[in-house]
Amino acid sequence: DIQMTQSPSSLSASVGDRVTITCQASQDIGKYLNWYQQKPGKAPKFLIYDASNLETGVPSRFSGSGSGTDFTFTISSLQPEDFATYYCQQYGNLPFTFGPGTRVDVK
């Protein structure tokens, strides 16, 4: 299985802050990476595919970059509704695997 790691595991931020999360794969996955947002008690919401492509309807303050083994997820200006946990997910190989998540909470 391809192992996914994320850092940090949690961070505290204020509205308006720029937030950056990194995701690393245990082997080269090209650009085969998704990002999801999850709020407590809810299913994950799909945000970004192919490492950097925004799903339709997702605000442009969200962005992703990277390829190979190292990826970055950025929220350019954190909004109140963005406090949540964010997960990366690789689809370079089966089984699909997820990162452990990064919790973004209020500073």
Added chain:
Amino acid sequence: QVQLQQSGPGLVKPSQTLSLTCAISGDSVSSDIAAWNWIRQSPSRGLEWLGRTYYRSKWYSDYAPSVKSRISINPDTSKNQFSLHLNSVTPDDTAVYSCARGVGVSFQVFHIWGQGTMVTVSS
């Protein structure tokens, strides 16, 4: 609009079989542009993809190696639903289980999810 509605017990005894069903509305389990997945989430394991079934002229299934010897995911075209069966469960299988519709070239985008079922394995 595609919706997924899960059903099944929330408590399973150790060594028994965990069975859940996911009813599909707004799409077909035989769709040629989607795959039907089961994913679980627990504090110890995080988000874990368990497997999927999909139809491309015939039925296919893929399973995670971690559960491959214990799992089956089966479509039911008469009821437009699919099911998860996980046998020989242990307390380590305690988790929130969710069905999800996968789309994309590798059916890798989980963009529609069921409501989740908390399953506890305990005697």
